[in-house]
Amino acid sequence: MNTLVFFLYKFAIVPLAFMLLQLVRPFLKGKLREMIEDKNTGLYRIKIKNSEVELAAARPIWIHAASGEIEYARPVIRELKKQYPYLPIMVTYSSPSAKKILESLHEVDLWCALPWDIDFLMKRFIKKWNPRVLLFSRTDVWPVLVEVAKKERLTAALFSATFADNSSRLKGLTRYLTKYSLDHLSEIHCVSAEDIQNLDGLKLHVPLKVSGDTRFDQVFHRLENPKALKSNLMPSLEDFIFIAGSTWPEDELVLLPALEKLQGMYLRTILAPHETTAGHLEHLENQIRALGMKSVRYSQADAWNAGDILIIDQVGILAELYTWADIAFIGGSFKKQVHSVMEALAAGLPVMVGPFHRNNREALFYQKKNYSSGMVVQVVHTSADIAVLLQRMKKQQDQVPHIKEEIRAEIGKNRHSTQRVLSSIEKVLSEC
Incomplete structure (x- = not known):
């Protein structure tokens, strides 16, 4: 069954999808068209003089x-470059959203x-660049590519x-294609x-290991190498700080009435919207004003007054701002899907999600x-x-330093997954 599903994928689904996308490409806009054109042209950037x-020749x-998965790859890339500085690193992406990160x-x-994911195109690509090893970050294992x-x-x-x-x-039927791909x-x-347990039903013939989540290493690296924030806005140790990160309008419709109820409580709030367009910022300021509250924009502020x-x-700069706070709300969770909670947790914050x-x-x-x-x-x-929850946390404000240290210690157990992954492929690299 696995081979049959792969056969249909390779010789029917992919060719038909390819032809259809080429036909509709002139009528498309945005990321989908950009993705098609990147793949068609074989777009690439070389960042060294070679x-x-x-x-x-350097293999x-x-x-x-694929896209956001680059965040899981970043610590692996960084560590590989430290251990093998003479080896070039090549990264491929599926979504054009990754290009901005890759530039940096x-x-x-x-x-x-x-x-x-067509046989002769993958063969040509592998023969052109002659890589030593191929590492997939998080997801996006393509069946023809691994074959x-x-x-x-x-x-x-x-x-x-x-x-x-x-x-x-x-x-x-997807499970058969997943099995075929992973077994290669x-x-x-x-x-x-738990992930290994969930794969049991596929009866894979490939070794499975628990190595952890490399993105935690990236999050801690970011906290240990922070970007500079405006020092004149930094709160004092006596302040109680609530931060709402990566919020959407659906989140803000729930958050702002809560803040209105708490105007009598000494609380400083940081609101970091996911979209910082002029229109959204103005709408947000109007909402705050209509509820009888005040606001100030980070880029324009010379001081952060109590109540603003x-x-x-x-x-x-959101990861750095989490280090200013005592408790967080993570956006997207009243819209469709929550954004990453890792940065807030690594900063030691109790977290609210919708x-x-x-x-x-x-x-x-x-939650457990x-x-x-x-x-x-x-x-x-x-x-x-x-x-x-904000009132409850405020009442135990004197315990906040202990709570944050407790959470940081718990989240810190997720460190060093990058080393576990790389220790497994060292033998492959040494033999190349």
Whole structure:
């Protein structure tokens, strides 16, 4: 059955999808059209002075990260460059959203769009760049690619892999394609034992290991190498700080009434919207004003007065802002799916999430973990829920340093997964 499903995928589904996308491409806009054109042109960027021939001769380490999965690959890339500075690193992506991040990664020598999952295109790509090893970050293991890689004797492995028990990859006909793909890998590094258990039904013949989640290493690296914040806005140790990170309008409709109820309580609030467009910021300021509250924009503020909501209108500093706070709410969880809770947890914060959080394994896992007087992650459904939790936390403000240290210690248990992954492929690299 696995071979039959793969046969249909390789000789029917992919060719038909390819032709259809080429036909509709002129009528498409945005990321989908950009993705098609990147794949068609074989877009790539070389960030060092070597030629294509020299890079291929050096046999790069190849990492594939679909899009946001690059965050799981970053610590692996950084550590590989430390251990093997003479080896070039090549990263492929599926979504154009990854390009902005890849531009900023100095350790990456070459990045490019992953070719279409078609046999002769994958063969041509592998022969052109002659990689030593192929590492998949988190997900996005392409069936034809791994089949070709195995035929070309290119070792391929998956790291930071997670498979929820309700994953579509483990159901229906897709499960056969998943099994076929994963069985072509040399090893799979899962986040947890639960992921391995969820793969049991596939009866894989590839070694499975629990190596942890490499993104935690990236989060801690970021905290240990922070970007500079405006020192004149830094709160004092006596302040009680609530931060709402990566919020959408649906989140703000619940958050702002909660803050209105708490105007009598000494509380400083940082509001970091996911979208910082001029229109959204103005709408947000009008909402705050209509509720009888005041706000100030981070980029314009010379001081942060008590009672003012600090609106973050600058991207890229949220991880650092979490270190200012005492408790957090993570956005997206009243919209469709919650954003990452890792940064807030690594900063030691108790975290609130709305009802739409089941996409995030940490949001689920840390509901089962307690600090000395509550759950690490707490689900809220209404403005009243948020107000109650903020009041409760405010009453035990003297315990906040201990609570934050307790949570940091718990989250710190997730460190060093990068080393566990790389220790497994050292032998492969030494033999190349």
